[in-house]
Amino acid sequence: MSGANRGDRAAGSEGFGASRAARAVARVEHLIKGPVWGCQMCGQCVLHSTGLTCPMTCPKTLRNGPCGGVRPNGHCEVKPEMRCVWLKAYERSERLPLWRGHIDDLRPPVDNTLEGTSSWINLISGRDRQVPAGWMADADVEP
């Protein structure tokens, strides 16, 4: 899928995300973050907590650390020519002056309805922090 198409996906979503302005913001975001971080426009950016390494470039799109398939040379199980995305994320997060411990946060499942929308808008609106009601819910449900 091309970058422009990813930006255009916002057209299919509801509310502000569907507006012309929101689509323009999504395009600008992708123009900047695509070349720099390989941004896949998931719409719920976690770059700051992953050492400024996009977890959506992991072939398994893992959000919570490296799988067990990392090769002894630190390369990816799926793409042997590529260094493990999460190995890079870990190393870079250790070097960051800010957000260092955030790599240990348990990140919720990806909200696939946000794909193609601007994570900047979703950050400001708080939409990217919405999780399903059953995600890490504290109380037991009485049978």
Added chain:
Amino acid sequence: MSNLERKLHSREFVVTAELPVIDGGGHAEIMRQLAPMKPYVDAFNATDNPSAHAHCSPLAVAIGMIQAGVEPIMQLTCRDRNRLALESELVGAAMHGVQNVCCLTGDDVTAGDEPEARRVFDLDAPQLIALAHGISRGRYLSGRPVGARPNFVIGAVENHGAPPYEYRVRRAAKKVLAGASFLQLQICYRPELLERFMRAAADTGLSERIAMIPSICILRTVGGMRFVATKVPGIDVPPETVARVERAHDVEAECFDIAYELASHALAQPGVAGLHFISFRKDAGIAKLCARLGIPTRIEREIHGYSASVAV
């Protein structure tokens, strides 16, 4: 409460084992494979398309195990199912009395014999653990009530033998946070990496919060050793270990000795709660190894107790 959960709670030594894959052969095949190791094993893993090769589904095998009178640990990977399918599998498992589940990311489809398949990975392993934990507390991911609450004891897997080595304990801690209570460590032919992981787990208090169960693989052929060394993702076999098997006069005995040495080493690590055995041989290899390690049968352990530190 499953027998496995009870033992983990009371910190009794546990022995788990992987049932070799089931294809045809029905219940008779399950019974045949279980028979030689049954006396030693507390719970058996029903695998979920290991190495991305299709086999009988883990839920079907887990039900077969219950019917055969043994306790299953149903493995679930994120490779082949989205979150809806994972939820229905978990609730379906609970309906049949499966209480132990083990949540993994899963080998990629490219490791298997159908690399052209679509990979799913809608969730990752820590998220799947949290999902299973949510269901055992009575909620689907959406928040909708499940009804009668399943009582799962949730396991996870960590590969301490894959980089970044120093981060693996932190990733395991994330799985504890998500709700895992036992950790089956990946097969590893580099004992120094197990030592490093277990030391870090002890230092951070992790081994107090989750039961650590290293895996021991019993091979028997040069081909088997080469397969593990080259084809199984994330397992780093030192060249000298492969050469040792290639040079051996009695290959099967040499492979058995390697398994024994790794198991003895694992038992000597502080914080080890049990061992997990994987054998591709459909005979009494696991029973023989337990006997050589001095691990009593399940019944003997339940009657007389057993502590790994005494045996080593």
